[in-house]
Amino acid sequence: MIEFPKDFLWGSTTAAYQVEGDNSNSDWWEWEKTKPGIASSGAACRHYQLFREDFNLAKSLGHNSHRLSLEWARIQPEPDKFSQSEIDHYIQVIDHLRSLGIEPIVTLHHFTNPLWLSKIGGWENPQAIQYFLEYAGKIVKSFSGRVKYWVTVNEPMVYTYYSYLVGEWPPQKKSPVTANKVANNLVDAHIRSYRLIHSFYKENKLSPPMVSIAQNMIAFIACQKSLRNNLAVYLRNRLFNFRLINLLYRKRCLDFIGMNYYTRHLVDTRRWSLWELLGNTCAKKHDTLPKNSLGWEIYPQGLYYLLMGLKKYRLPVFILENGICCQDDNQRWDYIREHLKKVHAAMANGVNVIGYLYWSLLDNFEWDKGFAPRFGLCAIDYSDYKRTPRDSARKLAQVASTGLLEE
Numbered sequence: 001m002i003e004f005p006k007d008f009l010w011g012s013t014t015a016a017y018q019v020e021g022d023n024s025n026s027d028w029w030e031w032e033k034t035k036p037g038i039a040s041s042g043a044a045c046r047h048y049q050l051f052r053e054d055f056n057l058a059k060s061l062g063h064n065s066h067r068l069s070l071e072w073a074r075i076q077p078e079p080d081k082f083s084q085s086e087i088d089h090y091i092q093v094i095d096h097l098r099s100l101g102i103e104p105i106v107t108l109h110h111f112t113n114p115l116w117l118s119k120i121g122g123w124e125n126p127q128a129i130q131y132f133l134e135y136a137g138k139i140v141k142s143f144s145g146r147v148k149y150w151v152t153v154n155e156p157m158v159y160t161y162y163s164y165l166v167g168e169w170p171p172q173k174k175s176p177v178t179a180n181k182v183a184n185n186l187v188d189a190h191i192r193s194y195r196l197i198h199s200f201y202k203e204n205k206l207s208p209p210m211v212s213i214a215q216n217m218i219a220f221i222a223c224q225k226s227l228r229n230n231l232a233v234y235l236r237n238r239l240f241n242f243r244l245i246n247l248l249y250r251k252r253c254l255d256f257i258g259m260n261y262y263t264r265h266l267v268d269t270r271r272w273s274l275w276e277l278l279g280n281t282c283a284k285k286h287d288t289l290p291k292n293s294l295g296w297e298i299y300p301q302g303l304y305y306l307l308m309g310l311k312k313y314r315l316p317v318f319i320l321e322n323g324i325c326c327q328d329d330n331q332r333w334d335y336i337r338e339h340l341k342k343v344h345a346a347m348a349n350g351v352n353v354i355g356y357l358y359w360s361l362l363d364n365f366e367w368d369k370g371f372a373p374r375f376g377l378c379a380i381d382y383s384d385y386k387r388t389p390r391d392s393a394r395k396l397a398q399v400a401s402t403g404l405l406e407e
C-alpha cells in the first residue's frame, strides 16, 4: 500500500473548446470548416449546458479539484468588447465547483484564440500580448478572489510546435522564425499576466494566488546510444522540457510548476542537421512499449525521471494532465496506477508534488483527431450526450477518497 498526503489535490482536467460546444467565435471553429476530413467540434460534449451534471459526477468520483479553461472568444467577442453574460456564465461554473468543495484551477489560454485575434496575426502579432492582458485583467477582477490556482497558458511549446513549426494546427505555419516569435510572445504574456494577477490579489488583500503555466514534458530517450543521439536528447530536453521553466523560474514568475505528461519519444538521428537533432524519432520499430490509441508509447518511468529533474527548483509541482486514450478501460486503469506509483516514488525522493489531475474527465474533442480518441474517465455517448463513468474512474475515486493505492 502506498499513501498520499491528506491534502493532496485529486481531480481531472478539461479545456473549454474540447467540451463546451458551439465555440463559433474561435479560430479553430473557422479552421475546422475549411479542412475536409477533420471533424468539427460542433456541440462537443454540451458541457456548456451540462457543467453542473459533469461536476456533480466529478464530486461523486472523489475529486477535490478540477482544471478547466475559459474560452477567450466568448468573453471578449470583439477587441473592444467584453460579454458580461459569458463572464457570468463562468462565475456560475466556478461557484458550482466551489459549492461542491472542488478547488477550481483556471486556465486562461488553451490553444484557441478569438477569431478577430487570428485575423490580425494571432500570436505572431505582439499586440496579442496586450489583448491577452486586457482579457486576463477583466477575468481576475470579475472573479474577485474566487480562484487560487491559475494557469495562464497551456503548453506554450506544444501550441507553438503544432501551429507554427510543423504546421498541423491553425494557422498552419511552418517557420522556425515565426515559431520563435510566437513562443516569445507567449512567454511575455505569461510573465505580464503573472504580475497582473499577483498585484490584483495584493491590492485587494486577498491571500496570494498560485500562478503557473502547464508545461508538457516528454521523456526523450536515445534509441541507440551515440554521440549524436545523446546530443539530440540533451537538446530536446533543454529546448522542449526545461527552457521555459528555467526562464520563468529565473524571472520569479512561477508559484508552482504545472506539468503535463503523456509519453516518451525515442530519439534517433541519421545525420548532422538541426532538424534531425530536434525532430527525428526512431523509425526502426524500436518502439515496442504498449501504446495508446493514437500510437503514443506508455512509459511511466519517464514521469519519475522528469519529476526528479524538477526537484532542483524547490517549487511545488502540480500534475495538471496525465492520461490515455484507449478502447480497453483496463488499460486506462493500468496507466493511471503505474503513473501514480511513479508520482509517489518521486515524492518519497523529495519532490513536492501537490496534486494529480487526469486528462480528462470526459471523452472529448481531440483537436485535429476528432472524437475518436477516448481519454475520458467518463464515456460519452454522442448520440444523446449521456455520461457513463468507467471502471477506471471508480478505481481512481477509491484512491482519491482514501489516499491509498495498492502496489
Ligand code: PNW
Binding pocket: 015, 018, 154, 155, 158, 216, 218, 260, 262, 263, 321, 359, 366, 367
Ligand atoms: C494536451 N504530444 O496536448 C492538451 O493540453 C490537451 O488539450 C489534449 O487533448 C491532450 O494533451 C491529449 O492530447 C498535447 O504530441 C498534444 O506530445 C500533443 C502532445 C502532448 C500534449
